[in-house]
Amino acid sequence: MAERQLLSGNEAVALGALHAACARGTGYPGTPSTEILENYDAIGGHAEWAPNEKVAAEVALGVAFAGARAMVTMKHVGLNVASDVLFTAAYSGVQGALVFVVADDPGLASSQDEQDTRRYGMAAGVPVIEPADSQESYDYIRLAFTVSARWKMPVILRMTTRVSHTTAIVQPADVIESPITPHFVRDIPGRVMIPGHARIKHKALRAKLAEIQAWCETEGPNVLYPGSSGVGIVSSGVASMHAREACPDAALLKLGMTYPLPFKLILDFLHGQSSRYVIEENDPVLVEQIRAAGGDVPWNPEPYRMGELTVDRVRRLLKGDATPEATPPKGRSPRLCHACPHGYVFDILKKHDCIVSGDIGCYTLAALPPLAAMDSQICMGASIGIGLGLRHVLPESEARRVVSVIGDSTFIHSGLTGVAEMVFNPPPTGHVLIVLDNLTTAMTGQQEHPATGRRLDHTPTTRIMIEDVVRAMGIKNVTVLDPVRQTAELEATLLAALKTNELTVIVGRQPCLLAAGRIRSYEQKG
Amino acid sequence: MKTEQPINIRIAGLGGMGILKSSHILAKVLFRAGYDVKLAEVHGMSQRGGSVTSDIRFGKKILSPMIPNAEVDFLLILAPEEIELHRPSLRPGGILLNALAFDTVALPNRKSLNIALLGTLSGYLDIPIESWQLTILDSFPQKLHAINVESFTTGRNLAQGGAR
Numbered sequence: 001m002a003e004r005q006l007l008s009g010n011e012a013v014a015l016g017a018l019h020a021a022c023a024r025g026t027g028y029p030g031t032p033s034t035e036i037l038e039n040y041d042a043i044g045g046h047a048e049w050a051p052n053e054k055v056a057a058e059v060a061l062g063v064a065f066a067g068a069r070a071m072v073t074m075k076h077v078g079l080n081v082a083s084d085v086l087f088t089a090a091y092s093g094v095q096g097a098l099v100f101v102v103a104d105d106p107g108l109a110s111s112q113d114e115q116d117t118r119r120y121g122m123a124a125g126v127p128v129i130e131p132a133d134s135q136e137s138y139d140y141i142r143l144a145f146t147v148s149a150r151w152k153m154p155v156i157l158r159m160t161t162r163v164s165h166t167t168a169i170v171q172p173a174d175v176i177e178s179p180i181t182p183h184f185v186r187d188i189p190g191r192v193m194i195p196g197h198a199r200i201k202h203k204a205l206r207a208k209l210a211e212i213q214a215w216c217e218t219e220g221p222n223v224l225y226p227g228s229s230g231v232g233i234v235s236s237g238v239a240s241m242h243a244r245e246a247c248p249d250a251a252l253l254k255l256g257m258t259y260p261l262p263f264k265l266i267l268d269f270l271h272g273q274s275s276r277y278v279i280e281e282n283d284p285v286l287v288e289q290i291r292a293a294g295g296d297v298p299w300n301p302e303p304y305r306m307g308e309l310t311v312d313r314v315r316r317l318l319k320g321d322a323t324p325e326a327t328p329p330k331g332r333s334p335r336l337c338h339a340c341p342h343g344y345v346f347d348i349l350k351k352h353d354c355i356v357s358g359d360i361g362c363y364t365l366a367a368l369p370p371l372a373a374m375d376s377q378i379c380m381g382a383s384i385g386i387g388l389g390l391r392h393v394l395p396e397s398e399a400r401r402v403v404s405v406i407g408d409s410t411f412i413h414s415g416l417t418g419v420a421e422m423v424f425n426p427p428p429t430g431h432v433l434i435v436l437d438n439l440t441t442a443m444t445g446q447q448e449h450p451a452t453g454r455r456l457d458h459t460p461t462t463r464i465m466i467e468d469v470v471r472a473m474g475i476k477n478v479t480v481l482d483p484v485r486q487t488a489e490l491e492a493t494l495l496a497a498l499k500t501n502e503l504t505v506i507v508g509r510q511p512c513l514l515a516a517g518r519i520r521s522y523e524q525k526g
Numbered sequence: 527m528k529t530e531q532p533i534n535i536r537i538a539g540l541g542g543m544g545i546l547k548s549s550h551i552l553a554k555v556l557f558r559a560g561y562d563v564k565l566a567e568v569h570g571m572s573q574r575g576g577s578v579t580s581d582i583r584f585g586k587k588i589l590s591p592m593i594p595n596a597e598v599d600f601l602l603i604l605a606p607e608e609i610e611l612h613r614p615s616l617r618p619g620g621i622l623l624n625a626l627a628f629d630t631v632a633l634p635n636r637k638s639l640n641i642a643l644l645g646t647l648s649g650y651l652d653i654p655i656e657s658w659q660l661t662i663l664d665s666f667p668q669k670l671h672a673i674n675v676e677s678f679t680t681g682r683n684l685a686q687g688g689a690r
Contacts, residue, residue: 006553006554006557006563006565109568133564133591161568162566162591162592165566165567165568166564166565166566166567166591167550167553167563167564167565167567168563168564168565168588168591169557169562169563238590238591241589241590241591242589242590242592244589245589245590245594310590310592310594311590311592311594312594312595329611331576331577331579331608331611332540332575332576332577332608333576333577334541334574334575334576335574335575335576336574337574337575362574365574
């Protein structure tokens with residue numbers, strides 16, 4: 001018998017993927033999903049960081065087109081980036097298997113929104129499987145690969161913070177799957193999604209989903225906990241755990257597949273209850289669909305769709321308490337490390353009252369007091385486009401103060417096209433872009449990226465030099481400076497650039513304080 | 527220990543204080559003792575000196591990973607300035623173990639305060655001391671064994687002295 005272990009949900013996904021004969025795991029770091037690939041690599045899987053989630057998904061799709069199994073991991077907003085792949089891969093299907101492991105962040109522990117990945121399943125026509133704890137994370141990644149392989153289509157495994165980052169007991173299975181030998185089988189109508197081919201695939205997709213729905217009714221990963229009080233609850237994910245604790249006498253139908261839904265199972269369950277509830281985190285995805293199918297479940301009061309659920313919030317919900325909830329007292333906010341290189345740059349930007357179009361990374365913390373030196377942050381790479389938009393229309397005196405600030409990993413992720421826009425449609429006053437290059441993907445835990453020169457496992461590879469790329473794209477004024485040791489020069493270069501009507505890129509390069517030691521040891525080894 | 531209802535332990539402080547490390551050691555000890563265990567942590571920004579909290583629940587069967595309001599049985603606080611923030615989460619009769627108890631006691635290294643507090647907690651739980659020691663040795667490289675075992679023992683002696 002395989003040994004029981006304490007694993008986080010992320011570790012359990014990694015182990016389950018390995019046991020499911022996954023050939024390659026790809027992804028981009030994003031809390032709370034990041035540890036999946038790190039663990040997968042540590043236990044012997046082939047894991048890679050891609051420049052962004054779209055490329056990661058494309059690589060995984062290629063693996064699946066070759067007849068092998070792939071998983072691509074990301075946080076919820078990462079699926080926005082990969083969604084172009086998701087929608088068309090639902091039509092093309094796969095020959096092997098492909099699982100999108102997407103980790104949502106209800107309550108926004110570290111994200112720019114709390115969007116609900118289950119809606120992507122509905123929109124794209126892709127099954128969604130939701131584990132509620134570490135054991136299910138292990139079991140359901142394996143199930144996701146099985147469903148994907150059986151119906152030859154992508155599947156979404158939807159995690160949330162409290163599943164990914166909760167450590168609990170896992171009993172791995174004894175049987176693990178044998179490796180699959182990839183082989184290319186030509187299928188032009190199946191993989192070239194021109195309209196004539198795609199029309200046929202759309203019909204085929206709906207037929208597959210109907211089959212999966214029928215399978216889900218009788219063989220799906222749904223669990224019925226009998227009750228004694230006449231209260232019936234439909235739930236999924238970790239919210240089902242809170243519900244079981246809050247209301248131990250209720251009957252509870254825990255859905256493991258939340259798209260397509262087993263409507264017959266759900267309606268039969270609800271029919272036998274004297275009062276009915278749906279307990280779900282974030283969007284009312286289950287409530288909407290169940291009501292549309294004729295189920296008599298109430299809407300939950302609006303405040304409960306925001307923030308993560310807890311046992312206490314579920315107790316309130318079940319009592320019908322829609323009064324304002326007490327705001328929990330705030331702990332100490334995160335901040336830039338003392339002497340972080342980013343601080344030097346933001347001090348300069350603040351001193352000169354720059355309008356800072358910012359981006360996503362540790363440097364986003366500069367938006368908080370006492371620095372309060374970042375004016376916008378929307379999505380990966382937006383710093384450049386938003387800065388240009390501001391410059392195009394603001395009166396000249398204001399336009400000249402606009403600076404875009406982006407990190408090194410974010411630059412490779414989605415900044416290249418922003419620089420293309422910079423040279424293609426330059427504003428009349430020009431523009432200034434500062435790339436904060438701390439030689440790592442810092443906020444998510446110091447991962448590698450294409451401009452560090454090392455792969456996920458820290459082995460050497462080609463290093464993309466940011467300043468070379470930017471010059472090659474047509475920017476003439478490019479300077480690389482150390483923000484810590486060349487602060488005065490950086491300030492002078494910035495001020496001079498703001499006065500001209502030219503395009504300037506300043507690369508401020510100094511290793512992240514937390515990563516510096518390890519970077520040195522990798523460089524010595526390489 | 528009566529574990530029909532979960533026993534709830536919360537460890538709190540600031541990033542960099544070893545909260546996650548001590549939480550994982552605690553979870554492992556409880557797992558090896560045969561209990562169902564869940565450890566809930568939120569991290570990613572904790573390295574940047576912000577508030578860090580982890581919930582460890584153990585018993586016969588644990589459902590929610592997060593401790594409900596006012597149901598914390600043992601509250602371990604590594605940063606004294608965070609005490610008032612977390613005090614309301616304590617159950618009536620729940621026990622507060624805080625870093626202040628070690629101001630007058632010599633610790634080999636202030637960085638092992640997290641392990642010392644585990645030592646104090648161990649005095650309240652019915653788990654053989656060998657299990658704690660084995661797990662601590664498993665969790666640190668050789669060169670840190672002595673320091674951490676000593677800190678653990680110092681903390682455990684405080685519990686047996688009836689400290690609050």
